[in-house]
Amino acid sequence: MPQFINLLCLLSLASLASARLVERDTTRAPGFGSPRAVVVEKQPQDAAQLDINKLITVAKTIDQAAGAEDGAPPSTDVPETVITAVDGSITSAGSGTDGLLQAMHGDTPPDLSTGSVLQRRAIAVGDYDQVFVGTGTGPNDRDASINGIGYLTYTVLSNGTYDINACLNFCDLIGPCIFVNLYYEFNNVLTDPNGHPSNLKCAAYSEVHSAIEKTNFGGQTLIPGLGPTYIQQSGGWALRSPPAPATPDGYDLVFGPVNALTSSPQALNSVNLNTYDVQACANLCTRQAADPRFGLCKFFNIYRISNDGIPSTYACNVFALVTGEEHLVSPNGIVIRDSRGYARTNFLVDGGFEAYADCDWFCFTEHTANWDGITNTTVGFMDATVFYYETYAYVGHSVGLLGSAYANEYYPGTLQSKHAIQTIPGKSYVVSFFVDNTFSGAQFEVDAWHEVMWNGVAAQTWQAGYHDWKHYQTTVVGTGNDIFGIHGGKAPAYSFIDEIYIFQL
Ligand SMILES: *[C@@H]1O[C@H](CO)[C@@H](O)[C@H](O)[C@H]1NC(C)=O
Numbered sequence: 332m333p334q335f336i337n338l339l340c341l342l343s344l345a346s347l348a349s350a351r352l353v354e355r356d357t358t359r360a361p362g363f364g365s366p367r368a369v370v371v372e373k374q375p376q377d378a379a380q381l382d383i384n385k386l387i388t389v390a391k392t393i394d395q396a397a398g399a400e401d402g403a404p405p406s407t408d409v410p411e412t413v414i415t416a417v418d419g420s421i422t423s424a425g426s427g428t429d430g431l432l433q434a435m436h437g438d439t440p441p442d443l444s445t446g447s448v449l450q451r452r453a454i455a456v457g458d459y460d461q462v463f464v465g466t467g468t469g470p471n472d473r474d475a476s477i478n479g480i481g482y483l484t485y486t487v488l489s490n491g492t493y494d495i496n497a498c499l500n501f502c503d504l505i506g507p508c509i510f511v512n513l514y515y516e517f518n519n520v521l522t523d524p525n526g527h528p529s530n531l532k533c534a535a536y537s538e539v540h541s542a543i544e545k546t547n548f549g550g551q552t553l554i555p556g557l558g559p560t561y562i563q564q565s566g567g568w569a570l571r572s573p574p575a576p577a578t579p580d581g582y583d584l585v586f587g588p589v590n591a592l593t594s595s596p597q598a599l600n601s602v603n604l605n606t607y608d609v610q611a612c613a614n615l616c617t618r619q620a621a622d623p624r625f626g627l628c629k630f631f632n633i634y635r636i637s638n639d640g641i642p643s644t645y646a647c648n649v650f651a652l653v654t655g656e657e658h659l660v661s662p663n664g665i666v667i668r669d670s671r672g673y674a675r676t677n678f679l680v681d682g683g684f685e686a687y688a689d690c691d692w693f694c695f696t697e698h699t700a701n702w703d704g705i706t707n708t709t710v711g712f713m714d715a716t717v718f719y720y721e722t723y724a725y726v727g728h729s730v731g732l733l734g735s736a737y738a739n740e741y742y743p744g745t746l747q748s749k750h751a752i753q754t755i756p757g758k759s760y761v762v763s764f765f766v767d768n769t770f771s772g773a774q775f776e777v778d779a780w781h782e783v784m785w786n787g788v789a790a791q792t793w794q795a796g797y798h799d800w801k802h803y804q805t806t807v808v809g810t811g812n813d814i815f816g817i818h819g820g821k822a823p824a825y826s827f828i829d830e831i832y833i834f835q836l
């Protein structure tokens with residue numbers, strides 16, 4: 332029925348409109364369902380699959396294991412999160428990952444490592460379980476300390492007793508700590524916090540380790556006159572129920588923890604990290620450059636990987652497509668744990684116009700449940716509309732149009748969201764969308780233009796010209812209750828708009 336009404340309006344305005352049309356085929360217009368001048372591709376939804384073989388190879392070859400170094404003084408500082416591999420290539424510190432590091436930390440490094448804020452988590456000693464015990468302390472007993480991933484830092488405890496509680500309290504103080512290794516190191520001279528000589532070391536990890544990782548037997552001669560170092564009574568304790576990581580600002584947990592990774596399409600980047608740092612992975616997604624076909628990062632998956640029963644690395648994979656548990660896989664040869672998927676919070680309702688589905692094949696309208704097409708009523712007619720027509724859409728079946736739908740005149744229109752954007756005042760947001768200016772062909776689309784309207788003011792204007800589906804983005808600042816619109820169109824220079832997102836930066 333809407334089509335019929337539109338047709339009546341068209342007839343009533345036909346004489347007014349005809350005087351303003353430039354010379355061209357007046358039977359061609361989106362409102363008539365005419366085909367585009369050229370064939371354009373829809374977004375390839377299933378392209379750019381994550382390469383799981385590369386992930387497996389990295390997990391089997393990377394060496395992120397560490398323990399308390401002999402030379403390093405005890406400390407409560409935890410190491411900064413760094414990238415250890417990019418897209419299957421293991422990186423050595425500082426080699427070519429500077430851009431990515433900046434992507435993770437920004438220009439001014441934020442305080443990513445929660446452990447550097449020394450705040451007790453008030454985890455009781457009884458919340459830990461012993462994972463393995465050490466050998467005795469007889470003259471000939473020998474043991475080894477853990478050499479494993481997720482090493483954070485260590486402290487020296489008073490060696491009057493084998494002070495398990497003091498070691499667990501130290502873990503409580505180090506934000507990401509979920510495991511400690513407590514052991515004596517002989518033939519080294521260390522000092523406890525009270526200034527007394529001691530040989531009792533407590534090493535903190537963000538990963539749970541097992542006895543098969545006790546591979547550091549010492550053996551270095553550190554003090555002239557003393558023999559090589561050796562280890563005794565190396566025990567391990569793990570937090571029984573580690574707290575779930577905080578959900579990063581601007582993201583929502585989609586799934587997890589599960590013991591499988593997601594092999595979603597539209598993979599944008601795949602890195603390995605030296606620690607299970609959800610915020611660092613979120614930062615990587617937030618700062619990931621837009622893909623020409625898929626746009627911005629909208630989803631990430633972070634997980635722990637073990638190889639041959641030994642924790643080997645942490646993976647952070649970022650995607651342009653949000654997926655749930657439908658793509659979860661458990662690759663052969665490695666074990667995935669603590670896998671979580673987070674989606675970027677979209678502040679715009681129905682940015683793909685998909686909620687408009689009032690027909691089976693072809694229809695269009697100026698008003699949907701979520702959008703208003705605003706026309707300059709003194710001179711224009713249907714200058715901003717929403718179409719249900721799969722042929723015109725980039726993704727799905729619906730799409731927005733700027734420019735007089737029946738080619739009545741050449742005035743611009745505005746597609747405005749009916750829902751005020753619930754922003755945080757002063758925060759920056761990125762507006763991301765795709766535009767297709769091919770409808771009338773290269774000659775008649777030369778004047779195609781569009782602009783992002785933020786509270787009625789143009790945030791950015793593009794003299795786009797002729798092109799097929801192309802990604803655009805601009806940055807706006809929230810005031811708390813913002814009105815979003817996209818303005819433009821100059822029939823026959825039509826602009827189709829699809830896949831609009833507003834994300835927090
Ligand atoms: C404590 O550590 C000091 C310094 O290494 C060492 O001389 C002493 O024998 C240790 N005491 C015990 C009980 O192991």
Ligand SMILES: *[C@@H]1O[C@H](CO)[C@@H](O)[C@H](O)[C@H]1NC(C)=O
Pocket residue numbers: 707709710742
């Ligand atoms: C409506 O169109 C006329 C003619 O181009 C223009 O002068 C006027 O500013 C427009 N009004 C609005 C609200 O865009």
